[in-house]
Amino acid sequence: MNQYLKSLGWNDFFAGHVSPFIEQGFEVGRIALEHKRLYRILTEHGELLGEVSGKLRYEAAGREDYPAVGDWVVISARPHEQKATIHAILPRKSKFSRKAAGEGVEEQIVATNVDTVFLVNALNNDYNLRRLERYLILAWESGASPVIVLSKSDLCDDLENKIAEVESVAVGVPVHAISSEQGEGLDALAPYLGEGKTVALLGSSGVGKSTLINRLSGRNVQLVKEVREGDDRGRHTTTHRELFQLPGGGLMIDTPGMRELQLWEGDEGFRDAFDDIETLAAQCRFSDCLHAKEPGCAIRLAIEEGTLDRSRFDSYRKLQRELAHQARKEDARMRAAEKDKWKKINMALRQTKPKR
Numbered sequence: 001m002n003q004y005l006k007s008l009g010w011n012d013f014f015a016g017h018v019s020p021f022i023e024q025g026f027e028v029g030r031i032a033l034e035h036k037r038l039y040r041i042l043t044e045h046g047e048l049l050g051e052v053s054g055k056l057r058y059e060a061a062g063r064e065d066y067p068a069v070g071d072w073v074v075i076s077a078r079p080h081e082q083k084a085t086i087h088a089i090l091p092r093k094s095k096f097s098r099k100a101a102g103e104g105v106e107e108q109i110v111a112t113n114v115d116t117v118f119l120v121n122a123l124n125n126d127y128n129l130r131r132l133e134r135y136l137i138l139a140w141e142s143g144a145s146p147v148i149v150l151s152k153s154d155l156c157d158d159l160e161n162k163i164a165e166v167e168s169v170a171v172g173v174p175v176h177a178i179s180s181e182q183g184e185g186l187d188a189l190a191p192y193l194g195e196g197k198t199v200a201l202l203g204s205s206g207v208g209k210s211t212l213i214n215r216l217s218g219r220n221v222q223l224v225k226e227v228r229e230g231d232d233r234g235r236h237t238t239t240h241r242e243l244f245q246l247p248g249g250g251l252m253i254d255t256p257g258m259r260e261l262q263l264w265e266g267d268e269g270f271r272d273a274f275d276d277i278e279t280l281a282a283q284c285r286f287s288d289c290l291h292a293k294e295p296g297c298a299i300r301l302a303i304e305e306g307t308l309d310r311s312r313f314d315s316y317r318k319l320q321r322e323l324a325h326q327a328r329k330e331d332a333r334m335r336a337a338e339k340d341k342w343k344k345i346n347m348a349l350r351q352t353k354p355k356r
């Protein structure tokens with residue numbers, strides 16, 4: 001097995017699906033980055049810029065039929081141009097996808113072939129067992145193995161208790177407490193980051209994902225080295241939004257899409273966070289009560305009686321509006337993408353002469 005491909009995560013699973021293509025003279029590569037249907041592919045010839053073949057585009061029924069970050073693809077390479085054409089996507093061992101909100105039920109794949117997903121939860125005020133449960137479901141659904149990473153251990157003084165608590169909701173899932181700041185507990189993550197192993201990070205904003213990645217990738221070290229060598233070609237900071245190789249041999253997927261996965265759990269997370277208000281709202285006389293002027297509004301009553309804080313209700317309202325706004329934006333984006341797709345299909349159909 002080719003050593004370089006192996007370092008990119010190539011294994012028997014993919015090899016088992018590729019032989020018919022290899023016999024026809026095709027090669028393989030792994031998708032590191034996607035931008036507007038242009039792909040950066042890691043190959044034996046180095047990084048190539050790829051586009052999907054007309055056939056693949058024509059046969060694609062939806063977004064899930066296009067390459068995603070982490071995919072192994074069958075290519076014809078043009079190394080002298082640093083370009084490639086993508087002919088097929090090899091079966092995915094695991095995949096993280098987002099379901100489009102609203103009418104569209106189309107699947108948008110954000111990362112594939114992830115071996116391990118680090119579910120990052122901070123041990124300070126971010127710590128939330130209910131959210132951890134949802135992340136676990138997400139991970140199991142993807143086909144990747146979850147590992148719970150409790151970050152910012154330096155901010156926690158009852159570590160033992162917290163770990164025991166987490167282990168009780170995540171039976172059989174490895175739990176590791178770390179501090180990226182102090183460099184503590186990081187060694188325990190090494191086994192997941194061995195040669196050719198792919199890891200993705202999932203966790204709310206601010207839990208320390210970037211700090212952990214910097215630690216693992218020794219980004220600062222690389223930057224210093226670059227400056228010294230006077231090489232201003234590749235800025236390592238930009239590589240941190242995609243699939244990239246860690247110095248230790250593992251691969252890390254850090255795409256905006258992976259981080260946005262947090263959003264579609266926002267809905268439920270919101271309900272959990274405002275459990276008290278949701279419970280009250282369920283007691284309003286009208287099920288669609290806006291808690292404004294409706295008679296029998298349990299929320300207004302609670303505010304009047306002083307059992308519910310006015311400011312808490314206001315922040316509930318504010319967050320609700322933000323979530324709704326987010327959902328509308330997402331919907332509009334999906335609709336535009338759908339329209340675009342059909343436009344392209346129609347154009348492709350028009351260009352194909354009917355066979356008579």
Ligand SMILES: Nc1nc2c(ncn2[C@@H]2O[C@H](COP(=O)(O)OP(=O)(O)OP(=O)(O)O)[C@@H](O)[C@H]2O)c(=O)[nH]1
Nearest residue numbers: 152154155179180181204205206207208209210211
């Ligand atoms: N005390 C302490 N602070 C940390 C640790 N790791 C990260 N932080 C701090 O937490 C804050 C957020 O860290 P980030 O790495 O930016 O968090 P993130 O998860 O990447 O956030 P997003 O980019 O918004 O998704 C920063 O101020 C970090 O310095 C740690 O181990 N201990």
Ligand SMILES: [Zn+2]
Nearest residue numbers: 284289291297
């Ligand atoms: Zn009400």
